[in-house]
Structure formats: C-alpha cells, structure tokens
Amino acid sequence: MSELARTPLYELHSSLGARMVPFAGYEMPVQYALGVMKEHLWTREHAGLFDVSHMGQVLVRPRSGDVADAARAYEAMVPQALLGLGEGRQRYGFFTNDAGGIEDDxxxxxxxxxxxxxxxxxxxxxxxAHMTAQLSDACEVELLDDRALLALQGPEAEQALARLVPAVAAMRFMDVGVFDWDGTELWVSRSGYTGEDGYEVSVPEARAVALAEALLAMDEVEVIGLGARDSLRLEAGLCLYGSDIDETTSPVEAALEWAIQKARRKGGDREGGFPGADRILSELENGAARRRVGILPEGRAPMRAGTALFDGATEVGHVTSGAFGPSIEAPMSMGYVATGVSETGTALTGEVRGKRLPATVAAMPFRPANFKR
Structure with a gap:
C-alpha cells in the first residue's frame, strides 16, 4: 500500500489497532478492536469518532469580496439555491453534468x-479542476492540504465536544462556525453522514492527533472505522457516491429532489441555469422512469450491490448498496427500480446465488434520523 496517501491520523490509527484498507487513494481504518457491529451500535448509543480527512476541503473566495458573487457563480454548477444561504449555514448539493447526471455530491x-x-x-x-475552470473569473479556488477533518457522531456527541468547545452546544443542524480550542482554530459544522446528531470538525493538521486524543479520552467516545460508517449511512438512507449515485443518475431518479430549492425549479426566480437543467426540471414535473428506494429482504441474508430485482418474471432494477443493519437487526438494501413498482410495500424478489428471494420496497431511512433541528 506504499503508493497510497495517509491522513494525519495514520499513526494514531495504527496505535489503536486499526485494520487498514485502501479507500479512495488512502490507507483508511475499516475497523478497530470492537469490530464493525459494536462500533456501529456504539455510535448509535454514545459518540463515535471518525477520521474523514481524506475528503476534500475547498475554499471558494469571491474576487469582489462579496460572498453573494461566489454564490451566484456557484449556482451555474449546481441546482441548489446558494444566494439565499445565510451566513453560518451549510447546504447539501451536487454537481450535475449536461445529461442531468450527478458528478459528485x-x-x-x-x-x-x-x-x-x-x-x-x-x-x-x-x-x-471543475470549480477552477468554471469559477476562475469570479473566484479563487483553493484545495486545502494542511487541515484534517474529524466527524464526531452520536447522541452523546454534543456533551463530548462541548467539554472542549462549550459554544457548539448552541448550534443547530447544518450550522457552521469557527471556534477556538486551546489556541487552535476549529471549523465546526453540526452535520454528519450517520443519521445521528453530531459534528464535523476541520482542524489544522498539526493539532489533529491532539484533538482526537482529547475526545477519545472521554468515556462516551470510541474510534470508529469505515465499515461501521457504511452501515450507519445505509440505515440512514444516505447515498454513497460511486455506488448509489453517479454521473448517470439524475437527482430525481435518486430521490434527491428535496435538495433542489424552489428558486431553482420551474417558476422560481432563478429557474434552471445549471448543467442538465432541461432533464432535471422535466423530471421534477413529470417524474423519472426509475427511482431509488429502500429494499428490505426477508430472512437474514443481505442483498448486496449488483443483486437483480424482479417483479414476477420481469427484471425491474438492481441493488446498489446492501448490508446487515445492526440497529434494525435485519438486512437492508437500497437500489433502483422502475417507478411503477417503487411504492412502499411493493413485493419484489432479488436473485441471490441463483435463487429468487422475497423482498419488499421500504421507506428510508430504515431508522429515524436524530438530527438536532
């Protein structure tokens, strides 16, 4: 794995007994001594600490000094309304291409x-590269290489982080802020990708290990790997880019239309103007031919990515993610099916090792989210 990159927490992961695997060009911890099942349940019940420093952190600075100019320029790349995004708030979004597919979320x-x-x-x-090419007239784009990113997730995340930074307790879901911790500037958002309350914390690389160790010294905090991160996000009904959404998937097919605000839709004051708008706006009005749905297989065996789904003898879709859900104590999957069989409760079958096994279309999330509104 010598050609793989390492995060600033690599040595800490090793000292904690992590099993490291290649992921997105990095050596990343897939699990620790607790194991995936216990790490998952710990996060649901207490607070789990994740290293997500492999993610890209990017600053987009308007050349004019007015953030509205950056928001206006950015709206040419995404279907989201950013001009109305208040200071200290963040929004989920996605780059789209000319065919209406999702290039990244x-x-x-x-x-x-x-x-x-x-x-x-x-x-x-x-x-x-895309941001630089599209925004260079209006903005400077900088990929940061000197900051780590930690996610602290779970119902006890607030009490843990607030010991170090008391002001984070007042944050709401999707708030962002800059806080001092022991002379170090932390960039904190109240968000995450587990379906739990929690925070994502950008910290200078030189202080990342100290922050992680300060949190892990608390009784309610355990270190958690990518294995549990995946089962947590799947229980929460959240997409993994490259698996559940990709450049061929439209936001409406992916059931992500909730992330497209009224201002960018037909009749809105900034209707369209983003790549793939013709297709996406049409599908918002008329629907798409297929739909991302939850799938609950009967029995205990998960239906994993690639499993073909059938309505009677007719193949109607496929699974994109599947695993056992430790919190729901049952297998769970998500995938795409023809819109005509996408209603919750529809009975389907999935082909597993040559056998057709029963499954039911289910609402997501599989377990209710616990975000702090």
Whole structure:
C-alpha cells in the first residue's frame, strides 16, 4: 500500500489497532478492536469518532469580496439555491453534468466572506479542476492540504465536544462556525453522514492527533472505522457516491429532489441555469422512469450491490448498496427500480446465488434520523 496517501491520523490509527484498507487513494481504518457491529451500535448509543480527512476541503473566495458573487457563480454548477444561504449555514448539493447526471455530491457552507466546500475523496481532484475552470473569473479556488477533518457522531456527541468547545452546544443542524480550542482554530459544522446528531470538525493538521486524543479520552467516545460508517449511512438512507449515485443518475431518479430549492425549479426566480437543467426540471414535473428506494429482504441474508430485482418474471432494477443493519437487526438494501413498482410495500424478489428471494420496497431511512433541528 506504499503508493497510497495517509491522513494525519495514520499513526494514531495504527496505535489503536486499526485494520487498514485502501479507500479512495488512502490507507483508511475499516475497523478497530470492537469490530464493525459494536462500533456501529456504539455510535448509535454514545459518540463515535471518525477520521474523514481524506475528503476534500475547498475554499471558494469571491474576487469582489462579496460572498453573494461566489454564490451566484456557484449556482451555474449546481441546482441548489446558494444566494439565499445565510451566513453560518451549510447546504447539501451536487454537481450535475449536461445529461442531468450527478458528478459528485458535496456540502457547501457560507462562511461570511467565502464559501467552504467539502467534496468526496475520490472526486476531489476532478472537482477542484471543475470549480477552477468554471469559477476562475469570479473566484479563487483553493484545495486545502494542511487541515484534517474529524466527524464526531452520536447522541452523546454534543456533551463530548462541548467539554472542549462549550459554544457548539448552541448550534443547530447544518450550522457552521469557527471556534477556538486551546489556541487552535476549529471549523465546526453540526452535520454528519450517520443519521445521528453530531459534528464535523476541520482542524489544522498539526493539532489533529491532539484533538482526537482529547475526545477519545472521554468515556462516551470510541474510534470508529469505515465499515461501521457504511452501515450507519445505509440505515440512514444516505447515498454513497460511486455506488448509489453517479454521473448517470439524475437527482430525481435518486430521490434527491428535496435538495433542489424552489428558486431553482420551474417558476422560481432563478429557474434552471445549471448543467442538465432541461432533464432535471422535466423530471421534477413529470417524474423519472426509475427511482431509488429502500429494499428490505426477508430472512437474514443481505442483498448486496449488483443483486437483480424482479417483479414476477420481469427484471425491474438492481441493488446498489446492501448490508446487515445492526440497529434494525435485519438486512437492508437500497437500489433502483422502475417507478411503477417503487411504492412502499411493493413485493419484489432479488436473485441471490441463483435463487429468487422475497423482498419488499421500504421507506428510508430504515431508522429515524436524530438530527438536532
């Protein structure tokens, strides 16, 4: 794995007994001594600490000094309304292509005089090149290489982080802020990708281990690997880019239309104007031919990615993610099916090792989210 990159926490992971695997060009911890099942349940019950430093952290600074100019320019790349995004708030978004597919999903924050964007690790070089090409007239785009990113997730995340930074307790879901911890500037958002309350914390690389160790010294905090991160996000009904959404998937097919605000839709004051708008606006009005749905297989065996789904003898879709859900104590999957069989409760079958096994279309999330509204 010598050609793989390492995060600033690599040595800490090793000292904690992590099993390291290649992921998005990095050596990343997939699990620790607790194991995936216990790490998952710990996060649901207490607070789990994740290293997500492989993600791309990007500053988008308007050349004019007015963040509205950066937001306006950014709206030419995404279907989201950013001009109405208040200072200290962030929004889920996605880059679209001319065919209406999703090139990456991302988080976009208004930091007062600039935008702060977090993109997926596997896409960050492509995303930065795209932003630079599209925004260079209006903005400076900088990919940061001197900050780590930690996620603290779970119902006890607030009490843990507030011991170090008391002001984070007042944050709401999707708030962002800058806070001092022991002379170090932390960039904190109240967000995450587990379905739990929690925070994502950008910290200078030189202080990342100290922050992680300060949190792990607390009884309610355990270190958690990518294995549990995946089962947590799947229980929460959240997409993994490259698996559940990709450049061929439209936001409406992916059931992500909730992330497209009224201002960018037909009749809105900034209707369209983003790549793939013709297709996406049409599908918002008329629907798409297929739909991302939850799938609950009967029995105990998960239906994993690639499993073909059938309505009677007719193949109607496929699974994109599947695993056992430790919190729901049952297998769970998500995938795409023809819109005509996408209603919750529809009985389907999935082909597993040559056998057709029963499954039911289910609403997501599989377990209710616990975000702090």
């Amino acid at each position: 991302l988080m976009i924050a208004n930091r007062g005089d600039h935008l702060f964007v977090v993109v997926n690790a596997a896409c960050k070089d492509k995303d930065v």
